[in-house]
Amino acid sequence: MKDNNQARKLKPAYVILILTLITSIVIAISLFTGRYPKAGISSPTIVLTDDLALKILWIIRIPRILSALLIGAVLASSGYVFQMLFANPLVEPGFLGVSQGAAFGAAGSILLFGYIPVLTQISSALFAVIGLILSFSLASKFNFGGWILRLILAGIAVSALFSSGLGLLKYIADPMSELQDITFWLLGGLWNADWKTLLSILFICIISLTILYLYRWRLNILSLDNRSAHAAGISPVFEKRLLLFIATAGTAAAISVSGLVGWVGLIVPHLARKLVGSDSRFALPVSMILGALYLLICDTVGRSLLAGELPLGILTSIGGALLFIILLTSRKSLGKTI
């Protein structure tokens, strides 16, 4: 008997189990996929007996796969948290100037001080938060439309500001380059993900994921009216700011390594909710796993399909756009969100 009003369709435990299984399989496949010894998937025996292949595995592929998983989980969970805290399923950090601020901060720091991971992280997080604050204050100064509309419009403006700021930085610093340097930041990619970069963001990302995971039930209540949250004994303003900051910091760290990779934070939470319902207790962890899986698939395809690397942001956008269309055209999708 099919009840279309059932909010939770599948048992969360099963979903998480199956997703973890799928992710493990994809990880295993990714380990043996690339351009060497041949384009595409190579047989494990060949890879494990070839010296160079083993080195490639250890030095290039494993850190890259781990980075994709970590960054995917962070971007998805940050997107999820943003959606809960703004009580709107149509936001993601990329909409509110957070991602662009992060890219701007990271690129600027590298330009000024060279590539020093700690400085880059700090600068990235700083400008990501500035982006968020700017979007907020700008939105409160608009005087038309509902709050969410204003926020998104402000976010567009702030994102544009930071993107063009990024372009300007690069141009002034190196006016003779062919603009290719910017494509990394604007289109994203993981070709520089090695053990060093992974370790540099591991701490912040794990902390971000852990804290958000711990708050997963509380997130539900924070998505309610501030007054109702207050009535339930919560300090909504403080907790929202805390979680926003943590989500932003995680996102910033991820973007400082991967460049601007969008759509993950928007689409994956939707998919997660479709699978296990809207309760964040389950939807958040599922988002994390799904995000990791999604980014891993995109990255593996991007680095193996052609001789030249396809930018990660392009692949996540293609997938994201497709899934978005599917979501929008299915009946019970966004409800009364807009």
Added chain:
Amino acid sequence: MTENIFSLERITYTYQDSAKTVLHDISLDIPNGVITSLLGPNGSGKTTLIDILLGWKKPNTGKVLVKGRDLSSYSRRERSKLISLVPQNEPLQFSFTLLDYVLFGRAPYLPQLGLPGKKDIEIAFEALESVGLTDLHSRSITSLSGGERQLIMLARSLAQQPEILLLDEPTSSLDPGNTEKVLDILQELGKSGLTILFSTHDPSASAHIAEYIIMLSEGKKFLADKSKFILTAENLTNLYGAKLNVTHVDESIIIYRESN
């Protein structure tokens, strides 16, 4: 046992940005263990008063005492175990199940990062039971009708196991049938010793279940007394600025507009 559970002394509230004063020097008491109605026309400051009782807004002057203690001296947790709120409506962005939604009311009893346990689920089911929505517990809240929405918000507040239940215009957007339903449930709850305060602009609702009525007009306390004394044609006409009359049918008080 104290007579009055709430005591407000000379409360003033002014909005910061617009400098508009919504409550002028109000002093009133809310009796313990009975159903009180906060009655007044639109814009009389009912919602602001409830916000202050909830601790959500801080008055510019005056004191709010709950059970003899200053409201601000209660910790958030203490306060939320004592007082809960049923808002007028809530935006429904996510399709939580009814059970999950009611469980949110258990927040004061859980540690900050805690998850609801078996006991909490039991209490949630009891709350659902008291509003008659147990069968729909696995449905999504977005599929509820207007009346059902009000009930589910009530259930959530009940799961909070408060001593005081504040309701902000619970029946203002409901049709007569649903209004009746909600008021009946409130009446039932009132019998268990719960202090209930609900705001409304509809004197019939007050008449129906309230034992005590506070009339509010333009941010000032107009009158406050037991309902049987206060609901007179004269008082109502003065409160609303429209000619209203009162009559008694059986045990009920009926309010109607007087035609010339």
Added chain:
Amino acid sequence: MKNKYLLTQSSILVIFFLLFVLLISSCSSDEATKNLINTTSNTQTIGILETNGSADESIYKAVDSLGRVVSLEEKPTSIIIAGKATMIAADALSLFQEYRSHILAMGITDQGLGDFYDLLLPDLPIPERLPHSVSAEEIAGLNPDLVIMKDRNYSSVGETLDNLSYPVFSVNLENSDDYLQEIQELGKLLHQESRADEICFAYSSRLTHIREKLSSLKEMQKENVLLLYTTISDGITSFQIPPESWIQTYLVKESGAIPVWEEAAGSISWQKISFEQISQWNPDRIYIISYKTLTNHFMEEIKNSSLWQNLSAYQNNQIKSFPADFHNWAQPDTRWILGLQWLAKDLHPEIFSMIDIEKEIVSFYNDFYGITETSFIYTILDRYRKSLLTIE
């Protein structure tokens, strides 16, 4: 059911869109753009009007690389060379010694390794150095009577200048044929046909020499070569391969080797590739090109990399820098012939044992630029020697 229909419809839409995009991107290229400009503006006369239809001795006229007829009534004495890749056009014009003193303004010619013009024109005041992204307005404001630019700049700057009646002569110069043909046309424009013949002869004699020596080379004797343009940005080193139509690919083919990247190359510009791809090709020889800096940093990185150590080219000491003096020789600059000679000799030392690159450098600068002073030559040789690095 309506759901499924919408779903399929939307998916098909997206897939078609992607195919469309892929199609467009693979078709477009410099050639296509050039042809586009060609067909829309075939033999359109620009510049000062011709007095009558017949060829006039006093008219300075030629056809540029975009197929446009450029015609001047008087000898050009205020020439501006600007836009992206200024040095390619500048180095070509400077082959005509007389015209060096007629340069009114020039773009930046220092790619990062030094400015040839500090040495070439130390006494002549070149007043203004124009930035790469100079606007047509700026150029027009200086009132040149001839503007020479790499054809890539035509759509952005050249066309506007044309419309303002400033004559623009575009050069492509991406392979040996281009050089021979375009230098001739440039010679016609400047009434320096005999000088143009000299230059072309200098190129073709060297080229013929190489072709003759390689004529008996069998296909299977040809080695697999990989040219990598190496850059560092945001602290990350990346390796890029050139398009098939560019001079870098041409150099490898002309020097009797196989460019392994040909099939994988992009059509418009440099394309980034991963180490995995490099190891899949596992070429016999790898040449590292850097335009803005010497290759020391990159060679150091490669030398210390545990990954690169597994490549045959590494193990056989066949990872080398592509040489440079003021400019790296692997680009469409006049020095391409030196690049070709050097590469041919490096690939086939026995066949080209009679070639002494340093002697070739001296004769190059003599024949092409008329430079004979020892101090100048010494500077160039010094730069050349410093640019040669091998991983051993």
